[in-house]
Amino acid sequence: MSVTLRTPEADELPALQALEAAARRRYAAWPGLAFVAGRPPIALERLAAGTVWVADHAGVAAGFILLQPQDGQLYIANISVMPEAGGQGIGAALLAQALGHARALETEALTLTTFRAPPWNGPWFRRHGYTPMPEERMGPALRATLxxxxxxxxxxxxxxxxxxxx
Structure with a gap:
């Protein structure tokens, strides 16, 4: 699937909330994590305050990533892809965009918190070059998030x- 990465317009943020909710539905079938599917979406204020890129396919948001500065690093607060667009490289393209942005900012690292088990969480990030962060490298804001x-x-x-x- 071919996508264009772009920043969202302010009036698109509610659609990104809906995209995130749709992406979270897959948790409903995962043992012990069904509650994630029913969580409220990311607040509009949080989306507006962060750095967001949208993966646009034919004028429709197929995915997005939300980055927030934290402890001199960039924290991946959310990455979501529409279920029907999964497995087509959209998440990888969003991660590559985030890495390029981190390089441009001369940021030390990209960080995130995630579930260990579902294949679209920890295992997926590890396939894309992410590794467990040494505890001594975690800053106070990241610790507070966790x-x-x-x-x-x-x-x-x-x-x-x-x-x-x-």
């Missing part, structure tokens, strides 16, 4: 990954 997340999920199901920017 602490907020593990209030509602088993900490053993989460991991922090990173990709240093060369």
């Amino acid at each position: 602490e907020r997340q593990i209030i509602t999920v088993d900490p053993a199901t989460r991991e922090v990954l990173w990709r240093p920017v060369e």
Whole structure:
């Protein structure tokens, strides 16, 4: 699938919320993670405040990535792809865009928190060059993000990954 990466218009942000909700539905069938499918979408204010790229296919958002500066690094707050567009390289294109942006900013690394098990989470990021982040490299904001997340999920199901920017 051919896509163009671009920044969204402000009036598109609600559509990105809907895209994220559609992408999360796949969790409904994953043991122990069905609750993720029913979570509220990313707040419009958070989308507006971050750096967002949309993967546009024929005028329709097929995916997006949300980056936020955190501890001198760029945190991947969300990456979502429409279910029917999965497996077609859209997520990889969004990750490549994020890496290029991190290089342009001379950022130390891209970081993220994710579930360990579903194949579209930790395993997918590891296939794209992300590795477990050494605990001593985690800054206070990233630690706070992880602490907020593990209030509602088993900490053993989460991991922090990173990709240093060369």
